[in-house]
Amino acid sequence: MSGTSPGLTPPADAKQPARHADAPAPGELLGAHYDQCFGCGGDQPHGLHLAARAGEGVSITAEFTVRPEHQGAPGLAHGGVLATALDETLGSLNWLLRTIAVTGRLETDFVRPVPVGTTLHLAAEVTAVAGRKIYSTATGRIGAPDGPVAVRADALFIEVKVDHFIDHGREEEIRAAMEDPDQIRRARAFEVNP
Numbered sequence: 001m002s003g004t005s006p007g008l009t010p011p012a013d014a015k016q017p018a019r020h021a022d023a024p025a026p027g028e029l030l031g032a033h034y035d036q037c038f039g040c041g042g043d044q045p046h047g048l049h050l051a052a053r054a055g056e057g058v059s060i061t062a063e064f065t066v067r068p069e070h071q072g073a074p075g076l077a078h079g080g081v082l083a084t085a086l087d088e089t090l091g092s093l094n095w096l097l098r099t100i101a102v103t104g105r106l107e108t109d110f111v112r113p114v115p116v117g118t119t120l121h122l123a124a125e126v127t128a129v130a131g132r133k134i135y136s137t138a139t140g141r142i143g144a145p146d147g148p149v150a151v152r153a154d155a156l157f158i159e160v161k162v163d164h165f166i167d168h169g170r171e172e173e174i175r176a177a178m179e180d181p182d183q184i185r186r187a188r189a190f191e192v193n194p
């Protein structure tokens, strides 16, 4: 689906997304792009620990289990946490394009409440690319990949250079990320832009 706001509608000359030749194979786990990331970082104690897996084409699947610390209303996931899970899944798509990009716009529909203990099955794909603009869409389903849709989102990511993080991020975290011995994570963070 495309979002309802004009910023989420690809221009007429937008192109179909092209999976990068070196993208991880379908079924492969992507791993975290940064170990302290709130969405995917394994060393982030407060995070969602979302694990994304490459799909066919430019698509991703991911799973996220709602824990008690994710509540908004009693026993139910906070909407902002669900939006984060969608944002993280959508952001992972950019690795299949081998592009560094940040979220410019994220439009979320909350269709059903998501109880604590639920595993949300997320699926996302890039729908179009226009210059630096990457258009994508995602759904989150309750309990199974074909379960009822609980949340969906449309997003616009904007390609940036690594300088975006170096210029705006805090120096100690930037330095630590650059020295990360995990080659895949370093490549996801730094080595995708020429």
Ligand SMILES: CCCCCCCCCCCCCCCC(=O)SCCNC(=O)CCNC(=O)[C@H](O)C(C)(C)COP(=O)(O)OP(=O)(O)OC[C@H]1O[C@@H](n2cnc3c(N)ncnc32)[C@H](O)[C@@H]1OP(=O)(O)O
Residues within 6 Å of the ligand: 007, 008, 033, 034, 039, 087, 088, 091, 100, 101, 102, 103, 104, 105, 131, 132, 133, 156, 158, 160, 162, 165, 166, 169, 174, 177, 178, 188, 189, 190
């Ligand atoms: C050293 C350590 C490295 C670590 C490496 C980590 C690797 C990978 C990390 C990824 C992390 C993933 C985590 C999950 C994803 C996030 O959550 S990312 C964090 C949340 N997002 C942000 O912080 C972004 C903040 N915003 C910005 O920095 C700037 O607004 C942006 C998005 C870079 C755009 O600024 P800009 O580059 O000056 O672009 P600009 O020329 O204004 O716009 C370009 C085009 O996009 C359009 N556009 C821009 N913004 C919008 C918008 N909001 N709505 C509609 N259209 C828009 C413009 O209209 C323009 O269109 P055209 O005129 O070309 O047709």
